[in-house]
Amino acid sequence: MFASGCGGTGETDHSQTGAGRASSTAGSSVAPSSTAAKGSPAQVGQRDIDSYVLSRKEVPGYSITAMQGRTPEGDEEPVSLSKGTVFRISPFACQPFFANVGSESSAYPQYGLAVDIVADDTIETTISLAAYRPGDAPRVLADLRQSAASCSGWAGPVDKAEKYGKPQLEAAPRLGDEAVEYKITENITEDDGKVMHVPYVYVTVRKGSTVAAFQVRGLPDKPPKVPTAMIKAQIAKVLR
Template identity: 35%
Template sequence: MNAEIRTRAARRVATAAVAAALTVGTATACEDDPRGGGDGKASGASAAPSATAGKDTAPTPSGTATPEPDAAEPPSSGRTLTEAELAKAALATGEVPGYEVTPLQGGDEPGTEKADEPACAPLAAVINGIPEPAAAATVYRTAVDSREEGEETQTVVTLILTAHRNGDAQRVLASLRTAVDACAGGFTTRAADSVSTYSDVRTLPAPRAGDESVACQVTGAVTGAKVPLVFHVVRRGASVVTFYTANFVDARTPEVPSELIRVQTAKLP
């Protein structure tokens, strides 16, 4: 059993008891939206992660969520935000009805997986919670649907906000797109005392938000059962937000409520 994956999952999904069973052997997915619009969906994570697929806006036949007519965002300032500015721009409790937002449970220590294949390093970086190129500042938050308290499929979404310099925000998404194509057949990563295997890479509908976005799914296993992990990565100006969620209940791809993506992205200056 991969101890680092167990620890990271507990930190990211906010349920140590469930995440402690996480083992590795995954299937991955990613699709990009070259520009942003108003809303989109990612997966609905859960403390015992959400297994609801397609609960918000339905994607268009092209696989991209349709933006709402009134959801246009003003132009970004393009500035590289400080950590304090990122924290101020992070989603807060009450900004999306029903969601409590707190600092990431267990702290913000990133994972340490290294991909065996250099081409797959951007995927390992997202899994670790530290998108590459390295950020100038990073802030972590967890959004939990308090209306689902006590439910096995309670929605929990981890938000990783990163600020970048000199065009690195664009490079985060560009390198991730390239890695998804290059690592379609799967890849392995190594930490100090563990090896993680990801079985394949495929695409998901990307959220239409910010200036551009990419969506990825990685499927692990808990006691032999598939556990889909989903990442939606959105860029607005020089800032990037990674929305992470998982489904520990069944093999269905979980959903991140589109309103979380829309409101969080719009808060970035």
């Protein structure tokens, strides 16, 4: 799916300049800031994000596979942080949805990132935990809400056969500081010309400067059920 970290062409810089840009070096670790102004949230870094990743003890019965970052069980993969340079898709109004889960295409610099697949025999959930500047994190969710009205669907950007329908906002769950839930359908044209409709559900939750995004894939023409208990377990760990 597009949101797990896609590449492409036509980069556009949406980041602020100067010190504090996130490094895209694999496995980089940005420590929390010790100079945050009194009353202001400290900058969350890679070590913090790694500490938020769920363990198998916290979600018994599920396997946890690291795509980026480190799990409590020691599974580790290189991290590639967004520098605020996005891979442009068309229409650009759909960009926030393309970039939502674990993507290097975020319009805002990241200071820590973990992407894991949490699965059992019945469902597979991609969980992305991303650290942003305290002022940028609320914009990630605001962009999703604003773009929902103008995004009518898109294709690509690499494989134009990958086509996605209009995002549909759902009632926002009461999680963290704020949350956004929406559905998107991927429309896949098979060799015989038939179109297969694969539904996805996304729940994106912000707590402070950390954004947790959950992606659940359903079966063709069968919407998935959001694993509420898993989401609550993850948000509770970010709150610790």
